[in-house]
Amino acid sequence: MTRALRAGRRATPAGLALLGTACSASFGMPRGATEQGADIFRLWQIFFIAAIPVAGVVYGLIFWSVIRYRRRRSExxxxxxxQFRGNHRLELVYMGIPVLIVIGLFAASATVEVRVDRVSPHPDVVVNVEAYRWGWRFTYPGRDVTIVSPPSGEFVAGPQMVLPIGQTTRIVLTANDVIHAFWVPDFLYKHDAIPGRTFVFDLTPTRAGTFYGECAEFCGLNHAYMTFSVRVVQPTEFTLWLAQMRAGQAAA
Incomplete structure (x- = not known):
């Protein structure tokens, strides 16, 4: 067995261990608190893992060139x-490999985009989200529940949307004045709200908790006040919350 083969056999387990670690690493990205966010997170992992060998080759060649072809003091x-002539075979290789990488990343992106944008024909919950200067209105149609931002001009806690964990929620997003954007960082999802257009997408929460959200499109003087939160609870708690909200709003 040659020295190169022995070195390769020793390096293979280390390489597989490193790859396994990379596949479980977040690389600075939230893991996503929804099924859709988890798909986006996995796409982020693919891009980052693909970037590691590319960066290694590029920087390795740079350092090798600097050291190998530096001017000696005696020169x-x-x-x-x-001077070197062109090498057509080498040129085809270093042109072909990036093209294949881009095609692979494009295919992965298109697949995830189709999955994330797919909407269920029978969502468990529907929430109409209306963005306006400078607040939010969350309406649960058929359930007589509406949550509205407090008057703008004061930096106070925004409205809270409540969703059941493990169930598909249909978001119907609109804007009634200027362009806004619905963004929940932990969901790894942002969608513009454009006057005159209605956007529909699904969210399926997978983790209970309270998640911060905001308008991510500058929309005027009090843009910074357009915050909200999403609280994800168990389905039984969600049903109880709906009943309490309906009773409270009916009494008001």
């Missing part, structure tokens, strides 16, 4: 370095 400072 004439005005001398022209060795």
């Amino acid at each position: 004439d400072p005005d001398a022209l370095g060795s």
